[in-house]
Amino acid sequence: MAGATIAVNIVSTERPVWSGQAKQVVVPAYSGGMGILPGHEPVLSVIKEGRLDITDPEGKKCSFEVTGGFISFDSNKLTVVVENARSIAYQSEAAEQSGIVG
Amino acid sequence: MVSHTHISHPIVKRGDGNPNVAVLALTADRGMAGAYTSSIIRETEDLLARLENDGKKPQLFVYGRRGVSYYHYRNRPLEQSWEGDTEKPGVEVADAISRALLDAYMKPSDKGGVSELYIVYTEFINMVVQKVRVLRMLPVEVIEEDKSHLNVPDTTTAPDVRPLYSFEPSLDEVLNTVLPRYVRSRIHECLFEAAASEVACRQNAMHTATENARDLINDLTRKLNASRQASITQELTEIIGSADALNKRKSRNAKWLRTRLQRLLMRPRSQSSVM
Numbered sequence: 001m002a003g004a005t006i007a008v009n010i011v012s013t014e015r016p017v018w019s020g021q022a023k024q025v026v027v028p029a030y031s032g033g034m035g036i037l038p039g040h041e042p043v044l045s046v047i048k049e050g051r052l053d054i055t056d057p058e059g060k061k062c063s064f065e066v067t068g069g070f071i072s073f074d075s076n077k078l079t080v081v082v083e084n085a086r087s088i089a090y091q092s093e094a095a096e097q098s099g100i101v102g
Numbered sequence: 103m104v105s106h107t108h109i110s111h112p113i114v115k116r117g118d119g120n121p122n123v124a125v126l127a128l129t130a131d132r133g134m135a136g137a138y139t140s141s142i143i144r145e146t147e148d149l150l151a152r153l154e155n156d157g158k159k160p161q162l163f164v165y166g167r168r169g170v171s172y173y174h175y176r177n178r179p180l181e182q183s184w185e186g187d188t189e190k191p192g193v194e195v196a197d198a199i200s201r202a203l204l205d206a207y208m209k210p211s212d213k214g215g216v217s218e219l220y221i222v223y224t225e226f227i228n229m230v231v232q233k234v235r236v237l238r239m240l241p242v243e244v245i246e247e248d249k250s251h252l253n254v255p256d257t258t259t260a261p262d263v264r265p266l267y268s269f270e271p272s273l274d275e276v277l278n279t280v281l282p283r284y285v286r287s288r289i290h291e292c293l294f295e296a297a298a299s300e301v302a303c304r305q306n307a308m309h310t311a312t313e314n315a316r317d318l319i320n321d322l323t324r325k326l327n328a329s330r331q332a333s334i335t336q337e338l339t340e341i342i343g344s345a346d347a348l349n350k351r352k353s354r355n356a357k358w359l360r361t362r363l364q365r366l367l368m369r370p371r372s373q374s375s376v377m
Contacts, residue, residue: 013193013287030271045270046279070279074267081283 004038005057006073010064010080017064017085024055025078027071042074051088052080063088111274112208113281114242120211123158124181124203125149126239128223128296129169131188135300136307138224138232139168145234146222153220161206161216165199165293181206191297196290203289204282207240217241223292224299230306232299239288242281337366 005021025036028050036043052064069082127146129139146162153160162178164170167185174180182202187195209215219240225233269276345359 013197013290030275034270042267043270044267044276044280046275068279069283070276072267 004076006036006038006076006078008054008078008080010052010066010082010085012082012085014084017082018054018062018087020054021057022054022078023057023059026053027080028052028066029071036073036078038076040073044070044072046070047080047082052085111277111281113204113240113277113285120215120217121158122211122214122216123153123160123218123220124163124206124216125153125160126163126165126199126203126219126221127169128221128292129164129166129172129188130300130303131167131185132304133168134307135304136310138300138303139166139172141234142222142224143169143172145236149220149222149236158218163199163203165195188293188300189297191290191293193290196286196293199293200282200286200289203240204285221289221292223296224303226295226298226302229302232302237292239285242284334366338363341366 005023006025007019008022008025009019010017023038027034027036027045028047030046030048033050034045047066047069049067050065052066054062054064056062065086065088066080067083067085069080071081072079125146127142129142133139150160150162161181162173163181164173164183165185166188170180170183170185184195184199203219206214206216207219211217218238221237221239223235223237225235227233341359341363345363348359
């Protein structure tokens with residue numbers, strides 16, 4: 001699936017938070033961080049409070065602080081449904097290393 | 103998700119013959135909305151009567167101040183009520199309502215739990231048409247694969263072949279997370295529909311009231327003019343009549359009469375038109 005992307009859609013209870021294409025998404029799944037690449041098997045997973053990282057097709061990253069919810073992934077479409085989501089600015093590499101949650 | 107797994111979560115299936123059912127009526131906080139609240143209450147009463155005929159014991163939940171005061175005035179016990187947000191229902195109130203109702207639903211029947219939940223709300227079709235609807239919210243009906251399911255708000259609508267999902271950490275855990283949220287968002291949707299209908303109803307009612315007031319003003323102005331005209335005519339007739347009578351004898355008082363006539367005709371016309 002080289003070159004393929006995932007259509008990501010993040011919604012919170014109040015509003016749509018973010019949507020767009022991504023190369024890779026890391027979600028704070030129930031049993032630890034779960035990386036999702038294009039072509040991942042269909043999955044419906046509970047997620048817990050933590051940080052969600054999105055790598056867009058240009059390699060840029062953006063992150064969201066999310067509270068509990070679930071994700072649904074199939075046919076390269078990822079839907080993230082959470083209580084609350086807050087965008088956090090991309091910090092330095094070091095800060096990112098130490099800031100990994102879940 | 104539905105097509106591959108046999109789901110036995112209580113939100114989806116319930117068959118313990120518990121006669122207690124919950125009814126949630128969505129009314130308005132404020133009046134001046136025409137028949138909005140009264141048609142909801144009428145439909146609720148119909149539903150309650152129907153449920154009682156079926157041997158069920160309905161418990162009443164009311165949202166909106168008008169509905170609450172209606173039932174308080176009639177000394178009807180309310181299980182729970184919410185007020186103050188009907189025009190702008192936020193997530194919090196949807197959350198509070200769905201939590202209370204799910205709590206009641208998940209409780210065993212001997213502790214006052216309910217086996218079904220009905221919502222009476224007003225569906226917003228457009229600014230002119232709103233329709234009162236009764237929705238059976240719980241238990242959630244699982245709709246089997248069917249061509250007509252496309253316009254049903256199902257939890258999963260994957261095109262063509264439905265993918266085989268894997269569940270993390272387990273099916274039950276996922277359902278425990280997803281289904282309450284599903285219920286909450288459906289309730290929130292109903293609240294939004296109700297709020298939109300309420301605003302539309304109120305606008306229609308205000309529009310009708312304005313038109314009615316305008317008609318009244320026109321009507322009353324016309325009546326005022328007519329009566330003023332009538333009184334002037336009457337007075338003129340009297341003066342002319344008496345002047346004629348006097349003239350026949352002598353024009354002694356002719357000068358006095360002329361001044362009186364002039365004064366009458368010069369009288370300022372008060373409030374001849376409001377519009």
